[in-house]
Structure formats: C-alpha cells, structure tokens
Amino acid sequence: MKELKQQKMTYRQAVREAMREAMIKDDRVFLMGEDVGLYGGCFNVSEGMLEEFGSERVIDTPLSESGFTGAGIGAAMGGMRPIVEIMTVNFSLLASDQIINTAAIQLYMSGGQFNVPLVIRMATGGGKQLAAQHSRSLEGWYAHIPGLKVLTPATVEDARGMLWPALEDPDPVLIFENTTLYNYEGYMPDNGSIVDISTAKVRRNGADVSIITYGIGLHKSLEAAGILAEEGIEAEVVDLRVLRPLDNETIFKSVSKTHRAVIVDEGWRSGGISAELSSRITEKLFYELDCPVERVCGAEVPAPYARHLEQASLPQPEKIAETIKQMGGLHG
Amino acid sequence: MGNYRMGTPKKTASKKTTEKKAVSAKPGKSEKIHLLTQMIRIRQMEEKTYEMYTKEKIRGFLHLYDGEEAVAVGIIENLDKEDGIVSTYREHGHALIAGMSMNSIMAELYGKAEGCSGGRGGSMHLYDKKTNFFGGSAIVANGLPMAVGLAMAYKMQNRNSISCCFFGDGAVDEGEFHESMNLASLWNLPVLFVCENNFYSMGMPFELAQAETDLVKKANAYKIEGAAVDGMDVMAVYDASVKAINYIREQKKPWFLECQTYRFRAHSMFDPERYREKDEVKEWKKRDPITTFTSRLQEEGLLDEDELNEIKKRVAEEVEESVEFSEKGTDEPIENLTRFVYSDEPKTLNKSK
Numbered sequence: 186m187k188e189l190k191q192q193k194m195t196y197r198q199a200v201r202e203a204m205r206e207a208m209i210k211d212d213r214v215f216l217m218g219e220d221v222g223l224y225g226g227c228f229n230v231s232e233g234m235l236e237e238f239g240s241e242r243v244i245d246t247p248l249s250e251s252g253f254t255g256a257g258i259g260a261a262m263g264g265m266r267p268i269v270e271i272m273t274v275n276f277s278l279l280a281s282d283q284i285i286n287t288a289a290i291q292l293y294m295s296g297g298q299f300n301v302p303l304v305i306r307m308a309t310g311g312g313k314q315l316a317a318q319h320s321r322s323l324e325g326w327y328a329h330i331p332g333l334k335v336l337t338p339a340t341v342e343d344a345r346g347m348l349w350p351a352l353e354d355p356d357p358v359l360i361f362e363n364t365t366l367y368n369y370e371g372y373m374p375d376n377g378s379i380v381d382i383s384t385a386k387v388r389r390n391g392a393d394v395s396i397i398t399y400g401i402g403l404h405k406s407l408e409a410a411g412i413l414a415e416e417g418i419e420a421e422v423v424d425l426r427v428l429r430p431l432d433n434e435t436i437f438k439s440v441s442k443t444h445r446a447v448i449v450d451e452g453w454r455s456g457g458i459s460a461e462l463s464s465r466i467t468e469k470l471f472y473e474l475d476c477p478v479e480r481v482c483g484a485e486v487p488a489p490y491a492r493h494l495e496q497a498s499l500p501q502p503e504k505i506a507e508t509i510k511q512m513g514g515l516h517g
Numbered sequence: 518m519g520n521y522r523m524g525t526p527k528k529t530a531s532k533k534t535t536e537k538k539a540v541s542a543k544p545g546k547s548e549k550i551h552l553l554t555q556m557i558r559i560r561q562m563e564e565k566t567y568e569m570y571t572k573e574k575i576r577g578f579l580h581l582y583d584g585e586e587a588v589a590v591g592i593i594e595n596l597d598k599e600d601g602i603v604s605t606y607r608e609h610g611h612a613l614i615a616g617m618s619m620n621s622i623m624a625e626l627y628g629k630a631e632g633c634s635g636g637r638g639g640s641m642h643l644y645d646k647k648t649n650f651f652g653g654s655a656i657v658a659n660g661l662p663m664a665v666g667l668a669m670a671y672k673m674q675n676r677n678s679i680s681c682c683f684f685g686d687g688a689v690d691e692g693e694f695h696e697s698m699n700l701a702s703l704w705n706l707p708v709l710f711v712c713e714n715n716f717y718s719m720g721m722p723f724e725l726a727q728a729e730t731d732l733v734k735k736a737n738a739y740k741i742e743g744a745a746v747d748g749m750d751v752m753a754v755y756d757a758s759v760k761a762i763n764y765i766r767e768q769k770k771p772w773f774l775e776c777q778t779y780r781f782r783a784h785s786m787f788d789p790e791r792y793r794e795k796d797e798v799k800e801w802k803k804r805d806p807i808t809t810f811t812s813r814l815q816e817e818g819l820l821d822e823d824e825l826n827e828i829k830k831r832v833a834e835e836v837e838e839s840v841e842f843s844e845k846g847t848d849e850p851i852e853n854l855t856r857f858v859y860s861d862e863p864k865t866l867n868k869s870k
C-alpha cells in the first residue's frame with residue numbers, strides 16, 4: 186500500500202468532492218434539491234458548493250419532491266446532466282411517480298428515442314432514532330424497477346468514484362447514501378479513482394461462508410467476520426455495490442467457493458432484495474450449497490424510536506456472527 | 518448493457534441563441550385554410566381509429582380528441598420546431614399537428630414495429646424525437662414537471678425555445694400541477710401551460726372537483742399571467758397562443774392558457790357515459806370547431822364547396838394510406854422484447870445542441 190498516494194476523508198467529503206469534480210468537468214451538470222444551497226445540504230454534503238458554483242448550478246428547491254424530480258427528468262431530456270438530491274428515501278415516495286412512472290420508462294415507451302440521463306442521490310437507512318417515517322431502507326424496493334440503476338456506495342472510494350460514471354450513464358441512476366456512513370472515514374487514492382457501476386466486489390476473502398451485503402451492511406458484516414475469525418471461521422464478504430442490475434457472476438463465484446451464503450440487509454426480508462438474492466443463489470447453486478441460505482434483515486416493524494428497540498430491529502455484527510455459527514457444517 | 522461514455526466533457530452548454538421570430542397574429546386566407554385542414558386531419562384520423570378499434574385492429578385504451586381539435590391546432594401551429602411539447606394520453610391530435618406522420622401514429626396504435634415507438638407505447642404514449650414531441654403520459658399531471666425541466670434546460674442553454682404542456686382539467690386536481698406552476702414561476706421558465714378544460718375528468722364534472730373554477734385565478738396565485746379562451750374557436754385559440762408565446766419568449770416567463778372545450782366522444786372506449794346528458798353533448802356539438810370554422814370561412818368568402826371537398830378528399834387519402842401502412846406493418850420481433858429497457862448504444866440525443 187502506497188500510503189503516500191492516499192488521502193483520508195469522510196464519506197461526506199467524498200460525495201462532495203465527486204459532485205464538485207463533476208461540476209468542474211462538465212457544465213451541463215448541476216445540483217438541485219431541498220436545502221442543497223444556503224443550508225449546505227441537510228447532511229452537510231454540499232456545504233460550500235453554492236458559494237463555489239452559484240445559485241444557477243446549486244439550486245435550492247421548494248418542498249416539491251415530485252415537481253423538482255420531474256424537472257430533473259425534463260432537464261436531462263433537454264440536454265443537461267442534473268444531480269437531483271432528495272433529502273432521504275422516505276421523501277422520495279412523494280417523487281416515486283416521477284421516478285417510476287416517468288424516468289424509468291421513457292426510453293422504453295418511446296421505442297429508444299428518449300433516454301433520461303439523470304442522477305438522483307438520496308440518503309437512506311435507520312439507526313439514528315428518527316422513528317418510522319425517517320428510517321427506511323427502500324433501495325431494494327427501487328431495485329425492483331426495470332429501467333432504473335441502483336447504486337449503494339459503502340466505501341469512501343465508491344462514494345467518490347461512482348458519481349461520474351453514473352452521470353455518464355445514459356439512463357436514470359439512483360444513488361443511495363446510508364446516513365450512518367456520512368461520518369465514516371476512509372482512504373481515497375489521491376487522484377480519485379475510477380470505479381465501475383456494474384460489479385460487486387469481494388471486500389474480505391474467506392473460505393467458509395459468503396456474506397452478501399451492501400451499504401451499512403458491509404461494515405457490520407466486516408465486523409462480524411472479525412468476530413468469526415477469532416473462532417476460526419473465515420467469512421468472505423461481498424459488497425454488492427449495485428442492486429440493479431445485480432452482478433450474478435461475483436456472487437455465484439464466491440458462493441461456489443464457500444458453499445454457504447448469508448445475506449445481510451437492513452431492509453425488510455419479505456419481498457426484499459435479500460429474497461431475490463437468496464432465490465438466485467438457490468436457483469443457480471442449489472447442489473453446491475452445504476446448508477440453506479440464511480438472511481439477517483431488518484425486523485418487520487416500522488422503525489421504533491427507542492434506542493434499544495431500534496437497535497434490536499437492525500442486523501448487528503453479533504447477530505450476523507451468531508447466525509453463521511449456527512450454519513450447517515461450521516464449527517466455531 | 519454497453520458502457521456508454523459521455524465523451525469529451527462539454528465546457529460550454531451551448532451559448533448559441535437561435536432567434537425566434539415573433540408569431541404573427543394576422544393569418545391570411547391560406548393560413549386559415551391550413552388551420553381548417555389540420556383540424557380535419559385530426560378528426561378524420563380519430564374517426565378512423567375509432568372504426569379500427571371496433572374492428573379490433575387497435576386495442577387497449579383509446580382516448581379520442583373529437584371536439585377538441587381547435588386547441589391542438591390553434592396552439593401548436595404557432596410553436597417553433599425546436600419547442601418541446603409534452604402531452605397526455607389524449608394526444609393523437611397534438612402528435613399529428615406537431616409534425617408526426619399519420620403513418621407512424623396509426624402504426625403505433627396498431628402496435629407495429631413501424632409505429633413511432635415500435636409498438637411499445639401505443640395510443641397513450643406517442644413520442645417523436647424529430648419534432649421534439651416528448652410523449653403522452655397516462656398518469657394525470659405527470660407531464661407538467663417534465664415540461665418545467667425542459668424549460669430549465671432551454672434556459673440554461675440560452676436557447677430561446679419554450680416548452681408547451683397540454684393537460685386536462687383533471688390535472689388541476691393533482692399536486693404536480695401546483696408544484697409545477699410554482700416552480701415555473703419561481704424560476705422564470707419559458708413554459709406554456711395549456712389546460713384543455715373539457716369539463717370532465719372521466720365522469721367527474723369539473724365543478725364538483727374544484728372549489729375555485731376560475732383557473733386563471735389559480736395561475737395568478739402563482740404569479741403566472743394567463744387567459745381563458747373559447748377552445749371551440751380555432752381563431753380564438755390561435756390569437757391567444759400568439760399572445761402567450763410572444764409573451765413567454767419576450768418576458769422569459771411562463772403563461773397559463775385555459776382552453777374551454779368539450780370532448781364529443783366517451784372518455785375512452787369503455788365509458789358508458791352515465792354522467793352526462795345526451796342533450797348536453799348535442800348542445801356542444803353545435804359549437805363543433807370544424808363546422809363552425811368552415812361556415813365562417815365560407816361566409817368570409819375564403820372557401821368554396823369544391824375547395825372544402827378537395828381538402829376532405831386529400832385528408833381521407835392520407836388516412837387511408839395510414840391504415841394501409843399499418844396493415845402492412847410488421848410485428849416487432851419478440852427477441853426485441855427487452856430492447857430499450859436500458860440504452861445499449863451511445864446516445865447523442867441529449868447532447869446539448
């Protein structure tokens with residue numbers, strides 16, 4: 186590792202740097218959303234950008250999620266490259282008409298004539314005692330929709346690197362930033378790095394079990410892998426990075442190697458992305474599995490406010506480790 | 518999915534300003550006859566689609582525009598080629614007047630590969646890149662935010678184009694209408710909002726849906742100037758749109774136009790029309806935009822019977838040809854089912870001009 190060439194920064198800074206870089210490179214790019222300007226972003230992500238780029242490129246919108254998301258679609262179709270920020274996924278439900286009924290399907294309905302090169306960023310996830318209306322993880326739900334691409338950067342490198350290829354993509358891309366990750370620090374190659382928005386990545390190698398996860402789940406899974414390692418169980422951790430389209434190849438390769446799979450997702454299990462993953466693994470690798478696929482997901486409750494209740498509702502490293510220890514053929 | 522690249526980043530999002538001429542409020546004989554012809558084209562095309570629906574050549578939802586022709590013609594005839602149009606599921610007329618060929622429209626209704634969207638959109642989703650026709654949306658009011666965004670792009674690129682958005686009275690009930698009006702006004706965007714008030718949203722009478730039925734007042738509440746016109750009178754719509762379009766281009770602000778009109782046919786092909794009296798329809802038919810304008814031109818001595826018959830004959834031929842074209846159309850191969858879910862080739866479509 187060439188420490189010299191690396192720079193420490195927070196996930197928040199990484200997102201900001203990515204946006205700044207894009208706006209400097211291409212003046213078709215602009216940022217629009219609630220409180221992105223004067224306030225500096227509800228999570229402080231765009232702090233300083235209004236001063237740097239001016240109010241024509243960092244646009245504070247009224248609280249009209251449907252209106253400004255749709256305006257982003259129109260601007261994209263009219264030749265611009267907007268980054269629409271929706272404060273959190275919870276409020277994106279008010280824009281879901283525009284995302285699902287418009288952005289996702291213009292290309293198809295027009296027989297290939299009109300693509301929508303739009304990027305929508307939003308914060309997602311729970312764990313901050315914000316109760317049921319502010320703590321959802323609905324990225325898996327958007328991943329249900331053909332026509333959308335769904336990215337879930339979990340590292341500083343991805344937070345920095347995924348935006349530009351998302352802007353280059355001719356189709357609508359949703360980027361989900363887990364709120365807990367904004368303060369997370371990591372190392373960033375000096376010149377930024379080129380990452381793709383199509384593959385999953387193995388973040389930890391291991392021979393005994395594959396933990397398949399994304400977003401905040403990556404960090405909890407890595408912690409679980411640490412716990413397991415002390416007991417002699419080597420977990421491989423696969424960071425999905427992209428929820429749509431799923432990178433089957435990387436997932437199957439890992440599970441073929443370990444013969445055990447556990448999926449970690451803060452989202453709900455019923456009908457969620459974890460169900461899809463479990464199904465794909467079972468369909469493809471049934472005879473290679475040493476034991477049934479396991480899932481550690483968010484409890485099927487609206488997020489509770491009280492800390493102990495909320496924490497109990499979320500996947501935790503201990504729970505992940507415990508689940509794995511119970512899996513067939515493994516001994517701790 | 519191919520790996521599309523934006524290419525060399527654009528440092529300047531086109532600063533070329535195309536000069537748009539102010540549209541003229543004084544159409545002469547040939548322009549007036551053209552307006553009539555355009556309305557007849559819509560009417561005859563719609564009657565044919567009705568017929569072909571009953572013959573099961575066209576399926577799904579079909580929303581006809583009979584009675585409302587003066588709105589599409591009176592407005593779109595004054596738009597520039599570069600102006601964007603956003604419409605609804607009742608958009609055959611808008612698409613035709615925007616410059617799409619009747620063949621590509623009819624073939625789309627037939628669900629053929631030769632249709633404008635290769636049979637993926639159907640009646641409610643006509644699109645055409647060449648004429649800047651950004652489609653029909655079948656979600657009520659869902660096109661308004663797109664029109665706002667197109668206008669944003671035009672403004673950011675210093676183009677003098679405007680976006681023109683058609684929607685029904687039902688759209689006024691929706692939040693997207695109000696959000697869009699506010700955004701367009703707040704940001705001084707060149708949007709022409711055209712409400713085609715035909716006094717029903719499916720079976721819901723307008724006055725039972727809106728507490729304030731004066732729509733211009735609503736526009737004014739968003740600090741948008743506007744007017745209400747007789748949407749059965751093509752010249753009234755034409756004059757109102759000349760004023761509106763000139764205002765938008767000069768003032769760089771939105772304008773709201775309510776066109777009061779009436780649909781002669783049922784909402785769609787599945788509508789038993791329990792909500793309105795036959796007499797009401799009969800009364801409105803006396804104000805048929807085509808027959809009234811025809812009489813006016815005849816009274817003014819601008820049109821004789823032979824000329825009128827000639828127009829109708831020519832249009833009938835165009836309609837027949839579109840049917841033949843569609844009958845001969847081919848089916849999009851099933852192998853192409855998943856084509857265009859994502860872009861699979863570099864697109865230059867959206868590059869700023």
Ligand SMILES: Cc1ncc(C[n+]2csc(CCOP(=O)(O)OP(=O)(O)O)c2C)c(N)n1
Nearest residue numbers: 607655656657685686687688715717718719
């Ligand atoms: C959001 C939404 N709600 C309901 C419908 C069902 N629907 C289709 S057309 C229509 C009436 C719309 O009336 P209006 O906007 O006045 O247009 P018109 O059909 O009269 O041209 C309704 C309720 C829909 N397509 N979209």
Ligand SMILES: [Mg+2]
Nearest residue numbers: 685686717718
């Ligand atoms: Mg109506």
